[in-house]
């Protein structure tokens with residue numbers, strides 16, 4: 262099934278620079294599985310180690326990144342245990358501090 | 361009885377002049393005269409009179425908030441003016457005073473207090489006192505946590521926004537069962553992941569839009585729009601996306617939150633005595649500091665500039681495009697740090713490394729060392745070059 266992953270707040274620099282990706286994922290996959298799948302498939306090899314540190318910490322998203330599942334904070338949806346559904350849109354928004 | 365225009369009568373709830381001044385917004389059914397009377401009785405604190413604060417203050421003053429306190433210890437620089445238009449003609453003037461001057465000119469019906477001090481753990485509680493709402497218009501994680509904690513412990517809601525490059529974010533914290541900043545972000549991001557408008561850049565209308573949205577949300581909050589039911593949200597703006605706006609639902613107040621939870625671990629006393637260390641909590645970016653043997657001053661470099669050498673400029677591409685030395689080679693630090701070899705023919709020529717302020721160039725010299733390429737950092741970067749050697753060199 263297909264889902265969409267989007268980056269907001271500059272997190273795409275940890276990946277290949279693209280803000281939006283359409284991914285094919287097996288049914289029954291959790292968001293936790295998706296996090297690792299993204300590191301394996303969306304990060305260029307030479308950037309994977311650093312990119313992983315920018316994206317993940319202690320096997321979850323790093324502090325300062327909000328995960329939004331279909332326009333809703335993942336805290337309201339079961340966090341990384343949420344089971345992905347067809348056509349889900351998952352946004353990884355890193356907080357901005359400038360002003 | 362002789363009655364001047366600015367005299368309030370026993371029967372009118374506002375001065376006659378205010379009816380004329382606020383007429384256009386009082387015509388709006390969502391707002392009305394009751395909204396005007398609400399705003400008139402309220403006091404707002406704006407922390408930061410920069411890219412967010414400038415437009416927020418302009419529109420809050422126009423709308424007729426009873427009192428505005430503006431705190432900022434910065435002075436206006438020319439590089440602020442593309443986005444901080446409130447400060448027109450006021451380079452080198454303290455931002456809070458410059459903004460207050462604008463407020464005085466725009467709307468004599470309200471009062472304004474500028475404070476030329478930095479918000480700190482020792483003054484935050486007294487600064488916040490007596491305000492109905494705080495606008496977080498600041499530019500760093502440490503001060504954002506300080507504003508949050510003080511607001512939670514003082515029982516004041518916060519309209520918070522931020523912006524960088526082409527994107528902006530906005531939220532309301534500590535209001536009506538909603539989260540505080542710490543509920544959403546219990547741990548700050550790694551310092552290396554935090555960019556300022558000074559390094560990353562900022563489009564003026566992007567941060568302007570966010571500041572103006574803060575003003576609108578402040579008006580809504582102060583006129584009771586969210587008092588019955590409030591769904592916590594985060595507004596995301598991305599100028600080059602379509603559609604550019606998105607609003608998402610976020611979590612409620614978290615029982616486990618260190619600031620607003622059921623068992624808070626942060627108190628006024630801990631903040632005021634410095635036991636909550638905000639700068640340590642948020643950290644500082646990692647930075648290699650080279651020994652003197654790996655560095656030369658801009659003056660020393662000016663003496664060898666015409667000899668055969670390689671000049672590596674490690675600034676990001678947009679910065680390199682703005683201005684650079686002739687014949688310098690651009691490999692941004694963000695790319696260089698991933699490289700396993702340097703695709704530049706060095707053939708024994710000495711290598712010098714330069715950046716904007718002389719920080720990334722030190723990281724780069726350290727990295728080149730690891731790749732087996734000896735090099736030297738030009739101390740203080742192009743900024744020092746322009747200051748000490750070539751005053752015609754453009755600084756941005």
Ligand SMILES: [Zn+2]
Pocket residue numbers: 539540541542543544613614617618619620621
């Ligand atoms: Zn909280």
